[in-house]
Amino acid sequence: MLEATCAIFGLLAGSYLGVLADRLPAGEATVAGRSHCDACGATLRWFELLPVISWLLQRGRCRRCHAGVPVTSTVIELVTAGLFAGLAARFGPRWELGGFLVLGGGLVLLSVIDLRTQTLPRRIIYVMTSLALPFLVVGALRRHQGVRLEWAAFGSVGALGFFMVLYFGWRGSMGDGDVRLAAMLGLFLGWIGPMHTPVGLFLGFLAGAIVGSIRISRGDGIKAKLAFGPYLALGATVAIFIGHPLIRLWLRR
Numbered sequence: 001m002l003e004a005t006c007a008i009f010g011l012l013a014g015s016y017l018g019v020l021a022d023r024l025p026a027g028e029a030t031v032a033g034r035s036h037c038d039a040c041g042a043t044l045r046w047f048e049l050l051p052v053i054s055w056l057l058q059r060g061r062c063r064r065c066h067a068g069v070p071v072t073s074t075v076i077e078l079v080t081a082g083l084f085a086g087l088a089a090r091f092g093p094r095w096e097l098g099g100f101l102v103l104g105g106g107l108v109l110l111s112v113i114d115l116r117t118q119t120l121p122r123r124i125i126y127v128m129t130s131l132a133l134p135f136l137v138v139g140a141l142r143r144h145q146g147v148r149l150e151w152a153a154f155g156s157v158g159a160l161g162f163f164m165v166l167y168f169g170w171r172g173s174m175g176d177g178d179v180r181l182a183a184m185l186g187l188f189l190g191w192i193g194p195m196h197t198p199v200g201l202f203l204g205f206l207a208g209a210i211v212g213s214i215r216i217s218r219g220d221g222i223k224a225k226l227a228f229g230p231y232l233a234l235g236a237t238v239a240i241f242i243g244h245p246l247i248r249l250w251l252r253r
């Protein structure tokens, strides 16, 4: 039941995230202003704005000019819905679920923007962290596990330090947005466990390295810009869901 509720909430949130991903980098208003067709400029009616359903009913075309509607927004809605349902199953009806839903939505938004523009707007990272932090604090205290807040602080500072060394020691390896994102991921992963931050960041590097080497082998060249944010987000997500078994496996060796 909680999973289904979160999935529906994820569809709606994903629909708004798609709008934000279009408007934030362009500096457009994020709340005011009705959505419109990119091709003919017609303002969309409410029944054309239903997540997934509208796209299916209109077979991916604008009702007026019949131009193809990009499938991206529908993909964002489905990914967010799946992620929210997964987080509900992972954390259950606890305070921290609120914090991790904010994180999940924020990571979807940041990944889309990074893939399109190779930037990670700092405003999104700061807003997400401030929205999620109260949930993490109350969640830890309600469980009488204040130590989680220490882990979170260590995770965040550790990730920040490590990425600062890479950023300054190896110019051009990543952007300053990646450093901020890593510090934020360290906070959330640290809350789950002290080992989750290194595991999540390692998985992010691994995913980025695999995709990067595929692109180089295809002849894209080493200089080709690779958005790092989505891979960090992916690594953190994997660590959130299967970090515990991975760490156990690694320690047993």
Ligand SMILES: [Zn+2]
Binding pocket: 037, 038, 039, 040, 041, 042, 062, 063, 064, 065, 066, 067
């Ligand atoms: Zn149109």
